[in-house]
Amino acid sequence: MRLRRRVQLLALAFVALIGLDVAFAVRLTVVRDNTTEVVEERLNPARAEVAALLNAFISQETGQRGYIITGRDGQLDVYLNGRRSAARAVEELRRLLAAEPALLGGVEASQAAIARWQEQVAEPEIAAKRSGRVGEAEVLVEAEGTLRLFEQATARIDEVRRGVNVELMQAEEDRDRARSLTTRVLVASLVIALGIAVVTRILITRWFTVPIDDLRRSVAQVAGGDLDHVIESVGPPELEEVADGVEAMRRRILTELGDADRARGALARRGLVVLTLRDELAASKVPLAPGWAVAGRFEPAEGIIAGDWWDVVDLGDGRTALALVDVAGHGAATGVYALRTKQLTMAALREGLGPGEAWSWVQRAMGDTGEQFLTGALVVLDPTTGRCRWSSAGHPDLLLVGSAGDIKHLEATGPVCGSVIPGPWAEAEAMVEPGGFLIAFTDGLIEPRNKAGEEFGADRLTALVRAAASGTADAVADACIAAARRHAAGGFTDDVTLVVLGRSR
Structure with missing residues (x-):
C-alpha cells in the first residue's frame, strides 16, 4: 500500500x-x-x-x-x-x-x-x-x-x-x-x-523513521566516497522509488566518474594550460563582513574555459570590491585574454581606483586589443552602511533588489571596454538594504531560447528574482540558473555567469 x-x-x-x-x-x-x-x-x-x-x-x-x-x-x-x-x-x-x-x-x-x-x-x-x-x-x-x-x-x-x-x-x-x-x-x-499517539508513533517509526534512517545511512555512505555501496529499496513504495532513483544516480555517477577520469587524463596530457587558466579565473574565497553573503554561478558554453569571470577582493580599508567581466569569445585564447583582464582589474581596485577610473586604467593597460572587447560591472561596497559605488561598461543592467522585493535596474554607465571605443565610464551610487540583493549577470543568462524561439529575457529573470527574493543569495542564484537551464532548448550557447550579493535582514 x-x-x-x-x-x-x-x-x-x-x-x-x-x-x-x-x-x-x-x-x-x-x-x-x-x-x-x-x-x-x-x-x-x-x-x-x-x-x-x-x-x-x-x-x-x-x-x-x-x-x-x-x-x-x-x-x-x-x-x-x-x-x-x-x-x-x-x-x-x-x-x-x-x-x-x-x-x-x-x-x-x-x-x-x-x-x-x-x-x-x-x-x-x-x-x-x-x-x-x-x-x-x-x-x-x-x-x-x-x-x-x-x-x-x-x-x-x-x-x-x-x-x-x-x-x-x-x-x-x-x-x-x-x-x-x-x-x-x-x-x-x-x-x-x-493510544492513538502510541499507534501513530509506532506506524511513523515503521513507515518513515526506520526506512528513512536506513536510506540516509546508505546515501551518507555513498556521499562519503563509498560509491560501490548499493542503495537498497526500503520502506513504502514512495521511499522505494526514492531509493531506486538514488541508486540510479549512484550508477550514473560511477559512469560519469569513469568518463571524467579519462577526460582528465587527456587534459593532463594535452591541456595543462587550460586547467591552469580555469583555476586562475576561478573566484577567490574572500570572507565577507558579517551579514553579507555572495553566491556565484558559472557555466561555460564550451569545455571548462570561458571568457567570463567574477571575483571579490578585500580592499583593506573595510570596503569590499565585486567584479564581473564578460570577454567576447570562447575557448582557451579567450580565457588567456580574460585572465589578463582579471589581473589588471584586480590590481586597479587594490590600488584604490574607483570603479570608473578602474575601467579607464584597464583600457590603457591593455593597449591595442583589436576587435577584442569586454563588458563588465565593478562595485565597491561599504559593508557597514550597505552603500556602494558602481560602474558598468556596456554590461546588462544590474538588479538592485529591495527588502520588499522591489527591483531597480542599474543601467550601464559607459561603453564596452576595448581599444576601439574610448571611455569615459561614469560612477553611480546605490544602497543595498537589509534583506536586499545586488545581482550581476552576463548576457549568456538571458539569451537562451526555448523550442519556440523565445528568449529567456530580462523580464522573465526579473520576475523570477522577485519571486525568490525572500530566500538566501544561494537560493536566488540557484533559482535563476535552474530556470534558465530549463528554458534553454539546446543548452547554453554562451558562457553564463551570475553573482548574487545579499545582505541579511
Whole structure:
C-alpha cells in the first residue's frame, strides 16, 4: 500500500474516533446542562416557593387567630400580608412547575384548600369579630371543621413539598450521573488520545523513521566516497522509488566518474594550460563582513574555459570590491585574454581606483586589443552602511533588489571596454538594504531560447528574482540558473555567469 493511502487511512481512523468521542461528550454535556438547568432554575426555586407558601399560610392562620383573640388590627395585617404572599407563591409555583403536571396539580389543590379555609373559616370569623359578634366568632373558632380545613390545606402543601423534593433528588441524581459520565468520557478520551499517539508513533517509526534512517545511512555512505555501496529499496513504495532513483544516480555517477577520469587524463596530457587558466579565473574565497553573503554561478558554453569571470577582493580599508567581466569569445585564447583582464582589474581596485577610473586604467593597460572587447560591472561596497559605488561598461543592467522585493535596474554607465571605443565610464551610487540583493549577470543568462524561439529575457529573470527574493543569495542564484537551464532548448550557447550579493535582514 502506498504511503499516501496509509496516511489517509490512519487520519480517517483518527477523525472517526475523535468524532465519536466528541459526539458522546457533547450529548453528555447537553444532558448535564439540561438537568442543571432543571435543578438550579426550576426545582430549587420551587422548593423555596413551597416553603414560602407554607409560611404564608401559617402566617394567615396566626394573624386570623390573633385578631379573633385580641381584636387588634395589627394581627389582621399579618393575615392579609400572609394571604398576599401565598398568592404570589402560588403564581410563582405555577410558572416554575408548568412542565410538571403532577406537581402543578398539587399546587392547584393546595390553592383550592387554602381558598376553602379562607372562605369557610377565616373570613367568616374575621367578619363576626369586626361586627362585634364576639360570641359567634368564638363559636366559629371552636367549630369542628375549622381545624380539619387548616390541616387539609397544610397537608396539600406538604404533598407538593414532598413531590418537589422527589423530583429534585431525581434531577440531582441525573445531573451527578451526567457529570460522572462526562468525567469518564474525558478520561477515556485521554486514553484514546494516548493510544492513538502510541499507534501513530509506532506506524511513523515503521513507515518513515526506520526506512528513512536506513536510506540516509546508505546515501551518507555513498556521499562519503563509498560509491560501490548499493542503495537498497526500503520502506513504502514512495521511499522505494526514492531509493531506486538514488541508486540510479549512484550508477550514473560511477559512469560519469569513469568518463571524467579519462577526460582528465587527456587534459593532463594535452591541456595543462587550460586547467591552469580555469583555476586562475576561478573566484577567490574572500570572507565577507558579517551579514553579507555572495553566491556565484558559472557555466561555460564550451569545455571548462570561458571568457567570463567574477571575483571579490578585500580592499583593506573595510570596503569590499565585486567584479564581473564578460570577454567576447570562447575557448582557451579567450580565457588567456580574460585572465589578463582579471589581473589588471584586480590590481586597479587594490590600488584604490574607483570603479570608473578602474575601467579607464584597464583600457590603457591593455593597449591595442583589436576587435577584442569586454563588458563588465565593478562595485565597491561599504559593508557597514550597505552603500556602494558602481560602474558598468556596456554590461546588462544590474538588479538592485529591495527588502520588499522591489527591483531597480542599474543601467550601464559607459561603453564596452576595448581599444576601439574610448571611455569615459561614469560612477553611480546605490544602497543595498537589509534583506536586499545586488545581482550581476552576463548576457549568456538571458539569451537562451526555448523550442519556440523565445528568449529567456530580462523580464522573465526579473520576475523570477522577485519571486525568490525572500530566500538566501544561494537560493536566488540557484533559482535563476535552474530556470534558465530549463528554458534553454539546446543548452547554453554562451558562457553564463551570475553573482548574487545579499545582505541579511
